[in-house]
Amino acid sequence: MRTGEVAILYLGAGSSRRMGFPKLSVELEKLEGGEDGSKLGGCGLRSALLSHCRPVIVVTKPGPAPDWLPVGWTEDAWDGLVLVTADDAEQGMAYSIRAGIAEAMRYKPKAVLVLLADQPLVTTEMIERLVARWHMEPEIDYAAYCKGEAPTPPILLSAAMFPSLLALSGDHGARKLLKEPRVKGALLQAEQDIRLTDIDTVEDLVLFMRERRHLSARKERGSDEPIGGADEPCRETVRGCRCE
Numbered sequence: 001m002r003t004g005e006v007a008i009l010y011l012g013a014g015s016s017r018r019m020g021f022p023k024l025s026v027e028l029e030k031l032e033g034g035e036d037g038s039k040l041g042g043c044g045l046r047s048a049l050l051s052h053c054r055p056v057i058v059v060t061k062p063g064p065a066p067d068w069l070p071v072g073w074t075e076d077a078w079d080g081l082v083l084v085t086a087d088d089a090e091q092g093m094a095y096s097i098r099a100g101i102a103e104a105m106r107y108k109p110k111a112v113l114v115l116l117a118d119q120p121l122v123t124t125e126m127i128e129r130l131v132a133r134w135h136m137e138p139e140i141d142y143a144a145y146c147k148g149e150a151p152t153p154p155i156l157l158s159a160a161m162f163p164s165l166l167a168l169s170g171d172h173g174a175r176k177l178l179k180e181p182r183v184k185g186a187l188l189q190a191e192q193d194i195r196l197t198d199i200d201t202v203e204d205l206v207l208f209m210r211e212r213r214h215l216s217a218r219k220e221r222g223s224d225e226p227i228g229g230a231d232e233p234c235r236e237t238v239r240g241c242r243c244e
Helices: 040-049 093-108 125-136 159-166 202-220
Strands: 006-011 056-058 081-085 111-114 142-147 150-158 185-189
Touching: 006 040, 006 093, 040 056, 040 111, 040 125, 056 093, 056 159, 081 093, 093 111, 093 159, 111 125, 111 202, 125 142, 125 150, 125 185
Parallel strands: 006 056, 006 111, 056 081, 142 185
Antiparallel strands: 111 150, 142 150
């Protein structure tokens, strides 16, 4: 299996409580130039697989393999794609992170990049920008996108954070750790905040569907504006730095 400095944790073990139905399995309409059979949970995964990060560790809840994985999925067919079950996923996001980190440590990466499966508008370019920002200052603990001044996934976390990630409990994600005074990081601002949206409610889903059609139409027109947005790093690399 091809491995690299950065592994991706693709978290897809949520229960969709706020949505009321399995949101990651929502079938997406075929757009011009798009692919048949796309499902919401597969959008961000496709971006992850097109990146240089390996392995891509997909964390799911117990049961059959999700129906939003790539068509014809097997671990052998997709180099570097690994499926891991979080047995305690129902108890909160922390247990999905712990399962993913435990698996990632087998490959000895220098960092992991946490991406939520309900963030369908995250692009490969956005993933690569986080990795590039970390390469600029590999001594920092994290690099993340932000809304306002708050870090939000995707988040890249250095190996120095692994012990703390393995100690998480309940519904606390990695953002809890970034508030600690000793933790230093860099924040990137996405030109389009819509790219950072996670789909939790029906209203979120409707907005995503509309934005997806809009982005597809703009791409067909040959717009010069990059689909992924031009992300700029903030000037500081300390906890609490402002996105600029």
